[in-house]
Amino acid sequence: QRSTKFGVSTSQNEAANLYRRMAADPHIAPAGLAVHIGSQITSLDPFERAYSALLAFGAALRDEGLDVPGLDLGGGIGVDYDGGTPCDFAAYGALISQLFADSGFKLGFEPGRSIMANNGVLLTQVIYVKDGDNKRFVIVDAAMNDLLRPTLYEAHHTIQAVGDYGADIGPADVVGPVCETGDYLGQDRMMPLLDAGDTLAVMSAGAYGAVMASSYNTRPPAGEVMVLDGTCHLLRRQRTISELLAEESIPALD
Structure with missing residues (x-):
């Protein structure tokens, strides 16, 4: 073309x-x-x-x-x-x-x-729930560095609470803790009453998820686990911040 x-x-x-x-x-x-x-x-x-x-x-x-x-x-x-x-x-x-x-x-x-795509799920934990003037913000420990598609493409991923939280109480933006206004996983999603420690599942994250992840904001990308016949297998562990820093070198300055 x-x-x-x-x-x-x-x-x-x-x-x-x-x-x-x-x-x-x-x-x-x-x-x-x-x-x-x-x-x-x-x-x-x-x-x-x-x-x-x-x-x-x-x-x-x-x-x-x-x-x-x-x-x-x-x-x-x-x-x-x-x-x-x-x-x-x-x-x-x-x-x-x-x-x-x-x-x-x-x-x-x-x-x-x-x-x-539909064989991968990003699990994330709620850090804090902020009640804004016009909407709720559910701040979670996953971010755009873990799943970039919503920020990059405005891609839609279904997000649901893991567990029995009752009926949805209204829309909320599900956002990460990265210092970017575009750091979100979903906007205006109907969500139940949530609190710190609750778990959310971001669905259909199996394609263009891990391969597009980064260590932006010195955040190690999420680890990867495969569930096969009811057994969990660690495919890639999450790196530590020390391991991220160890990859860098600073030349000696006179």
């Missing part, structure tokens, strides 16, 4: 000429063609259009005698973050079979978010 930093345009033979040039280079062995059309796509229509175009392009290159071993279909399969309708995996699979069953191409997929 010419409108973004991603990809190569198929118009004016730009992509075809590039592939021909790479295929002719004795030092390069092209692996095939790849497409990635976006994120959080819940309709099959965009996939069908893109994959059909990719298949036709690959077939045209092969007709020229060029080696096109595989097609990478990218990702973008939509998941449910807030009670919406995710992409239908069965229908997606049927579409792949319909388009590529007899194509002879090796296929690649990038389904990361669709596998991991």
